Amino acid sequence: EAGVAQSPRYKIIEKRQSVAFWCNPISGHATLYWYQQILGQGPKLLIQFQNNGVVDDSQLPKDRFSAERLKGVDSTLKIQPAKLEDSAVYLCASSLLVPGTAGNTIYFGEGSWLTVV
């Protein structure tokens, strides 16, 4: 079974530039997540999609971050304009949400490493 695919793997940009990350979840997984992981910290949820609808985006800095999940499959996370503090790993993850079942396993991609200089 193919895992969660992410690209690009690494990106270096200057502050105030824009960047986009792409994610293809595991086939059939209805729930897709974007997490931000700053060095030395745990992953922080930015946005959660259920199919192509947003379930939770309470920690997404909406003045500069945006995300979409077209047709309920692939997703793109965009940052515009980038700040130095956005330097982090952006992890995409997916899970097979079964209604009424608590505790679905979340499968992570390898992450997209962003350095803002």
Next chain:
Amino acid sequence: SQKIEQNSEALNIQEGKTATLTCNYTNYSPAYLQWYRQDPGRGPVFLLLIRENEKEKRKERLKVTFDTTLKQSLFHITASQPADSATYLCALSGGYNKLIFGAGTRLAVHP
């Protein structure tokens, strides 16, 4: 505010010993708790899930306990090996299959 605490200092142990990692939480009543392993430069990988009505869960050399009164989970690796060296993340359910992660504890197993 809700808080998840894992020991920020690295845990160094000798091969063959049991490693015990701690996850404490406050202002929180999670329905379940999960443990993940993260290797440098890789995404987290799921290890174990334990529900609020379960006291203990085992999988091969791994054991997790969940004490909702103490608001604490312990993660044990028995007969530890150098290949077990990694960062271990505790994650708590936040509703609608949302997970909230701790900062993780780095484990180093020395031969």
